[in-house]
Amino acid sequence: MFNTKLKKLSALMLVGASVSLTGCDLFDDDNGSSSNFASFEGDALKGALINAEVSLYHHTDVNKAIYTTSTDANGDYSFNAVLDQSGVYLIKVVADADTTMICDTDNCGTADNPIAFGETVPSELLTGVELSNVTFVEESEELTTIETQVNAVTSVATELLIVNLENSAPDLSTTSPEGFANMQEAVTVTVAAMFGVDVSEGTNVFDLQLPNLNDSAETAAADAAESGFAIINAAVTTAASDDIATSITTIVDSAATLADTNSTEAGEAWIAVQDALLDDAVMIAANENITLSPEAADAVVEIEKAANEGVDLSEIEDAVDEADKIVDSGGETGGASGGA
Numbered sequence: 219m220f221n222t223k224l225k226k227l228s229a230l231m232l233v234g235a236s237v238s239l240t241g242c243d244l245f246d247d248d249n250g251s252s253s254n255f256a257s258f259e260g261d262a263l264k265g266a267l268i269n270a271e272v273s274l275y276h277h278t279d280v281n282k283a284i285y286t287t288s289t290d291a292n293g294d295y296s297f298n299a300v301l302d303q304s305g306v307y308l309i310k311v312v313a314d315a316d317t318t319m320i321c322d323t324d325n326c327g328t329a330d331n332p333i334a335f336g337e338t339v340p341s342e343l344l345t346g347v348e349l350s351n352v353t354f355v356e357e358s359e360e361l362t363t364i365e366t367q368v369n370a371v372t373s374v375a376t377e378l379l380i381v382n383l384e385n386s387a388p389d390l391s392t393t394s395p396e397g398f399a400n401m402q403e404a405v406t407v408t409v410a411a412m413f414g415v416d417v418s419e420g421t422n423v424f425d426l427q428l429p430n431l432n433d434s435a436e437t438a439a440a441d442a443a444e445s446g447f448a449i450i451n452a453a454v455t456t457a458a459s460d461d462i463a464t465s466i467t468t469i470v471d472s473a474a475t476l477a478d479t480n481s482t483e484a485g486e487a488w489i490a491v492q493d494a495l496l497d498d499a500v501m502i503a504a505n506e507n508i509t510l511s512p513e514a515a516d517a518v519v520e521i522e523k524a525a526n527e528g529v530d531l532s533e534i535e536d537a538v539d540e541a542d543k544i545v546d547s548g549g550e551t552g553g554a555s556g557g558a
Contacts, residue, residue: 253300254301255298255359259294260368262293263293264349264451265319265321265323266320267347267349268291269288270288272289274307274309277306284299284301289311304355304358305355318344321336322455326456326462327343335507339462349368349466351366366424371423374409374473378408378474379401382477382541383545385545386543388549401548401549402425403421404540404544406421406422408534409423410537411537414523415517415521426444428440431449431505438509440513442513442517443517445518450496450499450521453499457498468491476534477534489531492528493525499521499525503522
C-alpha cells in the first residue's frame with residue numbers, strides 16, 4: 219500500500235479545510251447523463267442532530283451541493299432529487315447555528331458544566347461538527363428510495379474508504395452497485411478491527427441503521443452489530459476531547475492516518491484514542507437509562523473485551539490491505555469476511 223499523506227478530498231472529507239478536486243484523477247470521471255429520480259431519507263445520529271444541514275453531492279463534483287435540506291425535530295431528513303448521474307453520492311451533515319443535539323452519553327458537556335443523557339446540547343457546543351456517509355444510486359427510470367443514516371461511525375468508515383480509494387484509484391465510473399457494496403463491506407471489516415469488535419460476513423456499516431440510544435423502542439429492537447456500533451457512536455462524543463467536534467475529528471483522523479501510514483506513531487496514537495473511546499463505551503453500555511436488546515449482550519461483551527485487551531494493530535493492517543485489493547478491483551473480487 220502507498221504510504222503517502224492522506225489527501226482531504228472535499229467530497230468525502232469530514233472536518234477541516236476544503237480541497238478542490240481539480241486535476242485529481244481519483245474522482246475525475248463521468249457516469250452518464252441520464253436522469254435518475256431518487257428519494258433520500260435517513261437521520262443524523264451523534265445523539266439526534268436537530269436542525270442540522272444535510273447536503274447531497276455526486277462524487278464528480280463535490281464543490282456544489284445537488285440538494286440541501288435540514289433535519290427535523292427528531293434528527294430525520296427526507297427529500298426527492300432529480301439526478302443527472304448514477305453512481306457514488308456523498309451525504310454530509312453539518313451543525314450550524316440552529317443545530318441542537320440530544321445527549322446520548324453520560325455527559326455531553328464538561329466536568330464543570332455537565333449535560334446529562336437525554337438533555338439538549340446547545341448549538342454553541344456543536345460548532346464544527348460534521349458527519350458523512352456514502353451511498354450508491356443505481357441508474358433507473360423508476361423512483362429509487364435511498365435510506366442512509368449519517369453518524370460518527372459512518373464518518374470513520376467514509377474516511378477509511380478514502381484511504382483505500384487513494385491507494386488503489388479504481389475507475390468509479392465503471393463500478394457496479396454490487397462492487398461498491400463489496401468495497402463498503404471490506405471497509406466495514408477494517409472499522410470493526412479498529413474498534414476491536416466482531417462483524418458477521420456481509421455486514422455493511424454504511425447501511426446499518428443504528429438505534430438512537432434515547433429511543434427505548436429502537437434500542438430494544440436492535441441486533442448485536444447495530445447495538446455495538448450505536449454504543450461506539452455515542453462514545454465518540456467526548457472520548458478524545460471535551461469539545462464534541464474536536465473529539466470526532468481526532469478519532470476520524472487518527473483512524474485514517476493509521477490506515478494510510480501504518481506507522482508506529484500512528485499506531486500509538488490510535489491505541490490512545492481507542493482506549494479512551496472504549497472506556498466511555500463500557501460506561502454507556504451500563505447506563506440504566508438505555509434499554510438494550512438481548513442481542514446487544516454479545517456486543518457489550520466484545521466492547522468490554524476490547525477495552526481491557528486493546529486492539530491488534532496487525533489485524534488492522536491486514537484488513538486495510540485486503541480492502542485495498544477489493545477496492546482496486548472495483549469491488550469485483552467479492553465481499554469481505556468479517557471478524558476481529
